[in-house]
Amino acid sequence: MAQMVRDVMTKDPVSMSSDASVAEAAKAMSDLRIGSVVVMDKDRPCGIVTDRDITVRAVATGRDPSKTRLADICTHDIAAVAPDQSIDDAIRVMKSRDIKRVVVMSESKLEGIVSLGDLTSRGEGTDVQVDISRAEPNN
Numbered sequence: 001m002a003q004m005v006r007d008v009m010t011k012d013p014v015s016m017s018s019d020a021s022v023a024e025a026a027k028a029m030s031d032l033r034i035g036s037v038v039v040m041d042k043d044r045p046c047g048i049v050t051d052r053d054i055t056v057r058a059v060a061t062g063r064d065p066s067k068t069r070l071a072d073i074c075t076h077d078i079a080a081v082a083p084d085q086s087i088d089d090a091i092r093v094m095k096s097r098d099i100k101r102v103v104v105m106s107e108s109k110l111e112g113i114v115s116l117g118d119l120t121s122r123g124e125g126t127d128v129q130v131d132i133s134r135a136e137p138n139n
Contacts, residue, residue, distance in 0.1 A: 003087045004085065009111070010112055013037075013112055014028055014034055014038070016028065016039060018040065023066040036048055045078060100116040
């Protein structure tokens, strides 16, 4: 039987308000040893910000991390899958979008996040990693 997204996802991913500062997100990532934060507008995910986004979209462009909001640098076009979808579905989404993580949603509620690391640690997703590594940079 195929494994489902719920079997590999990280439950209750770290999320922060879209009004939170880049510095707050960076501190949370450092303290919790994570690479991304789901950006929320009220109770709904509206984006995702990664440690790379902070580096490329804030620090490298000279923005003040304590004054720049997550809404200003996050990726707003987030990819999502449902907990009852197969891992293969999540892999297809990652490959088609050249991304390393997807949020897991039940209707409009954030349930979790699945990263390429979650999949490769279980022996899945190796081909995704190869495809993404070969893809053209997206920003």
